[in-house]
Amino acid sequence: MASDAKTATSLWSGGGSPYAIGSKKFGMWLFIVSDMLTFTALLVAYTYLRMSTATWPTPFAFSPSIIFSTVMTLVLLSSSLTMVMAVHSMSHGDRGKTVKWILATMVFGSAFVILHMMEWMHLIRDEKVTPFSNPWGEPLFGATFFGITGLHMTHVTIGVIYLGIIAAGVGRGKFTYEDVEVSGLYWHFVDLVWMFVFPLIYLMSVKM
Amino acid sequence: MASHATHVHTPPSGFIRKYVFSLDHKVIGKQYYFLALFSVFLGMFLSVLMRFHMTYPDAKVSWFESLWPVGAPGGVMTPELYLSLMTMHGTIMVFFVLTTAPQAGFGNFFLPIQIGAEDMAFPVLNMLSFWTTFLALLVMCAAFFVEGGAPLGGWTAYAPLSALGESAGPGQGMGMNLWILSIALFCGASLMGAINFIATTIDLRVPGMTLMRMPLTCWAWFVTAILSLLGFAVLLSAGILLLMDRTAGSSFFLPAGLVVNDQILDHRGGSPLLWQHLFWFFGHPEVYIAILPGMGLASNVLSVFARKPIFGYKAMVYAILAIGFLGFVVWGHHMFISGMNPYTSIAFSIMTMAIGVPSAIKTFNWVGTLWGAQIRLTTAMLFALGFVSLFVSGGISGIFLGQPGLDLYLHDTYFVVGHFHMIMGVAAIFGMFSGTFFWFPKMFGRMMNETLGKIHFYLTFIGVYAIFTPMHVLGIVGNPRRYADYKTFEFMGQLLNVHTFMTHAAIFTAVVQVLFVINLFWSMKKGAKAPDNPWEATSLEWSIPSPPPFDNFGGKHLTVQHGPYEYAVPGKEKDHVMQVDPA
Ligand code: HEM
Ligand SMILES: [Cu+2]
Numbered sequence: 163m164a165s166d167a168k169t170a171t172s173l174w175s176g177g178g179s180p181y182a183i184g185s186k187k188f189g190m191w192l193f194i195v196s197d198m199l200t201f202t203a204l205l206v207a208y209t210y211l212r213m214s215t216a217t218w219p220t221p222f223a224f225s226p227s228i229i230f231s232t233v234m235t236l237v238l239l240s241s242s243l244t245m246v247m248a249v250h251s252m253s254h255g256d257r258g259k260t261v262k263w264i265l266a267t268m269v270f271g272s273a274f275v276i277l278h279m280m281e282w283m284h285l286i287r288d289e290k291v292t293p294f295s296n297p298w299g300e301p302l303f304g305a306t307f308f309g310i311t312g313l314h315m316t317h318v319t320i321g322v323i324y325l326g327i328i329a330a331g332v333g334r335g336k337f338t339y340e341d342v343e344v345s346g347l348y349w350h351f352v353d354l355v356w357m358f359v360f361p362l363i364y365l366m367s368v369k370m
Numbered sequence: 371m372a373s374h375a376t377h378v379h380t381p382p383s384g385f386i387r388k389y390v391f392s393l394d395h396k397v398i399g400k401q402y403y404f405l406a407l408f409s410v411f412l413g414m415f416l417s418v419l420m421r422f423h424m425t426y427p428d429a430k431v432s433w434f435e436s437l438w439p440v441g442a443p444g445g446v447m448t449p450e451l452y453l454s455l456m457t458m459h460g461t462i463m464v465f466f467v468l469t470t471a472p473q474a475g476f477g478n479f480f481l482p483i484q485i486g487a488e489d490m491a492f493p494v495l496n497m498l499s500f501w502t503t504f505l506a507l508l509v510m511c512a513a514f515f516v517e518g519g520a521p522l523g524g525w526t527a528y529a530p531l532s533a534l535g536e537s538a539g540p541g542q543g544m545g546m547n548l549w550i551l552s553i554a555l556f557c558g559a560s561l562m563g564a565i566n567f568i569a570t571t572i573d574l575r576v577p578g579m580t581l582m583r584m585p586l587t588c589w590a591w592f593v594t595a596i597l598s599l600l601g602f603a604v605l606l607s608a609g610i611l612l613l614m615d616r617t618a619g620s621s622f623f624l625p626a627g628l629v630v631n632d633q634i635l636d637h638r639g640g641s642p643l644l645w646q647h648l649f650w651f652f653g654h655p656e657v658y659i660a661i662l663p664g665m666g667l668a669s670n671v672l673s674v675f676a677r678k679p680i681f682g683y684k685a686m687v688y689a690i691l692a693i694g695f696l697g698f699v700v701w702g703h704h705m706f707i708s709g710m711n712p713y714t715s716i717a718f719s720i721m722t723m724a725i726g727v728p729s730a731i732k733t734f735n736w737v738g739t740l741w742g743a744q745i746r747l748t749t750a751m752l753f754a755l756g757f758v759s760l761f762v763s764g765g766i767s768g769i770f771l772g773q774p775g776l777d778l779y780l781h782d783t784y785f786v787v788g789h790f791h792m793i794m795g796v797a798a799i800f801g802m803f804s805g806t807f808f809w810f811p812k813m814f815g816r817m818m819n820e821t822l823g824k825i826h827f828y829l830t831f832i833g834v835y836a837i838f839t840p841m842h843v844l845g846i847v848g849n850p851r852r853y854a855d856y857k858t859f860e861f862m863g864q865l866l867n868v869h870t871f872m873t874h875a876a877i878f879t880a881v882v883q884v885l886f887v888i889n890l891f892w893s894m895k896k897g898a899k900a901p902d903n904p905w906e907a908t909s910l911e912w913s914i915p916s917p918p919p920f921d922n923f924g925g926k927h928l929t930v931q932h933g934p935y936e937y938a939v940p941g942k943e944k945d946h947v948m949q950v951d952p953a
Contacts, residue, residue: 176486176930177577185491185573192565196603203607203648207622210644294619302639305620309611
């Protein structure tokens with residue numbers, strides 16, 4: 163059949179990756195799809211609870227809360243930029259530069275986690291916010307806040323460790339371009355999740 | 371091509387690397403199989419205890435007391451113990467048997483071979499996913515031994531019961547925490563497995579193995595993996611929130627004004643319905659995760675032993691895809707009486723009926739495959755036919771349950787128990803039996819005993835219908851589900867005879883399974899040596915030795931020239947054309 167001849171050469175007819183990407187990268191994409199659903203479920207749960215609560219508090223003052231979290235956002239965004247640079251350097255095979263850019267990404271990532279911890283500490287110690295109570299009423303405010311930002315922070319922390327492993331390997335001449343690219347994918351994904359968390363958790367809780 | 375070069379490997383030599391922390395998909399597949407085999411017998415043992423209690427609620431059994439000093443004081447089972455047995459039975463069966471053997475067991479062993487690959491795309495991830503599943507099983511079993519024992523809330527772990535601590539009953543303390551932990555681990559393991567299966571199917575097919583030349587088993591494993599990837603991700607979120615409610619004092623699933631043990635709880639703002647939504651968003655796809663591999667397998671086996679191409683291969687593929695998609699939009703049919711807007715009910719009901727269409731397409735195609743065929747009635751074939759029978763029996767009751775008006779009455783009765791045991795429980799198990807008899811020669815290099823196999827089939831087939839058919843009637847009469855003692859209601863006293871019948875049928879069926887175990891282990895040691903292709907089947911696993919060598923194809927570069935079901939092709943003198951035969 164004529165169509166057989168055609169399929170025999172088509173991308174989907176076997177003998178290689180039809181997406182023209184390595185399996186590792188494809189695997190990371192699949193993980194991202196799955197992890198995106200995990201976060202989506204949390205954000206939907208948050209929306210569901212918030213919509214059904216008439217007295218949901220909006221306690222974050224523009225200054226300092228929103229300014230502080232905006233700085234956190236900028237730090238995280240910068241880390242994505244340095245990650246792009248890392249992948250770019252690796253594409254030219256410049257391992258020394260790649261390691262430096264990954265280290266820069268790790269510094270920004272760690273800075274984000276530290277700032278975030280400071281914010282948590284402030285909320286817990288000074289504002290008395292916990293998963294079961296807060297000074298503004300609805301106890302679920304604290305629960306959703308800590309639950310969602312906590313899971314995100316865990317992802318950033320794991321990402322920093324992951325990048326550390328990649329940097330060490332690249333330095334010793336071990337990992338390939340694909341490995342760096344795949345770690346970059348994860349990193350940008352975690353950054354992207356924050357771009358949903360930030361408006362939904364922070365900007366929608368600005369004190370009017 | 372590059373992806374093939376990345377995992378060239380030589381067989382490991384040490385015992386640990388070869389059999390314990392093996393990276394070989396065939397060993398991992400067997401590990402999953404035996405994990406599920408252990409679990410299915412544990413689960414069956416629990417179910418026999420439950421059935422025994424239904425019929426003889428006051429019986430004093432001394433070893434009950436030795437096993438559960440608190441749960442069975444004086445040897446009499448308390449309702450709490452009954453509920454914990456029920457919870458563990460359901461959980462172990464759904465997660466560690468139905469989700470494990472058909473997909474991770476057979477799938478691991480045969481997906482790479484059927485598409486011509488040397489191994490899965492990520493062998494290390496594969497090993498990790500098995501050992502994570504193993505750990506999850508250990509944690510689940512540990513729930514029996516902690517203070518308070520195993521949890522009571524059923525495999526669905528409905529809030530608010532599951533979100534409260536010990537105050538809600540024995541087993542709702544540490545036991546429930548372990549349950550959630552185990553399920554969270556299981557989610558992680560399934561996720562790793564799903565990524566592996568999808569990447570393998572997409573990337574590792576040999577030249578010529580187009581998607582539309584894959585055996586239907588591969589299609590089923592592939593779509594099941596997609597369902598796992600999406601479903602377990604959401605269950606993980608639900609688990610995280612539930613664990614927070616229990617350990618951090620939050621109230622995601624706990625509304626205000628809840629009174630437990632005459633005390634108003636200090637929680638407010640949450641919603642038990644939220645748990646139901648999150649759980650069933652996973653839960654309905656989960657029932658297809660359990661059954662799809664069985665459907666793929668049954669299609670395969672029917673075609674092989676009918677010596678005919680599967681009727682409507684393309685329709686079968688599209689039906690699997692349609693079921694996979696529709697499976698995500700029908701979860702509300704489990705919540706018709708949970709307080710749902712009637713319009714929403716109608717929407718969910720219509721979607722649920724819609725899923726009957728691809729299910730019916732599959733059934734008609736199975737029948738079409740059998741039509742006018744010269745059937746070879748092997749044990750594998752008998753179990754595949756049993757699968758179709760059970761699937762139809764359970765599917766029909768599903769249509770009843772999918773009507774909100776009827777479900778109002780039937781929900782939480784034995785009718786539902788009958789429905790899902792027929793269609794998910796036993797049908798999937800028949801799929802596994804069929805798979806075992808079909809693939810045993812390839813997995814272990816020997817043949818199973820057909821006579822013993824057939825006796826086992828007929829007795830089991832009669833047994834399961836005897837257990838589960840009366841349940842539909844009980845449900846229609848109004849016998850509630852998840853109840854430990856029916857004597858409290860007068861009208862149900864009259865139903866005791868039916869319960870007694872089902873209990874005896876259950877004990878009978880459980881005993882019959884000994885035949886299977888004997889057959890399995892005896893054949894492993896003493897069965898006749900299996901030829902490469904004992905069933906004269908066409909897919910790739912039958913073109914290599916039984917059992918397959920370490921790298922499956924001995925480094926040969928295959929090309930596939932044929933579809934998977936070329937039996938009795940007009941104009942060909944051979945009765946079947948192997949996929950690797952020259953064009
Ligand atoms: C035509 C197809 C089907 C329809 C219309 C259908 C419909 C339903 C409905 C409406 C319920 C909820 C009953 C209630 O709780 O009141 C239900 C329960 C259930 N179904 Fe199905 N179903 C179908 C196929 C399946 C399949 C293929 C499986 C598994 C392989 C399955 C497994 C289950 C399970 C496990 C439950 C009970 C869950 C629980 O409450 O523990 N169903 N089904
Ligand atoms: Cu359902």
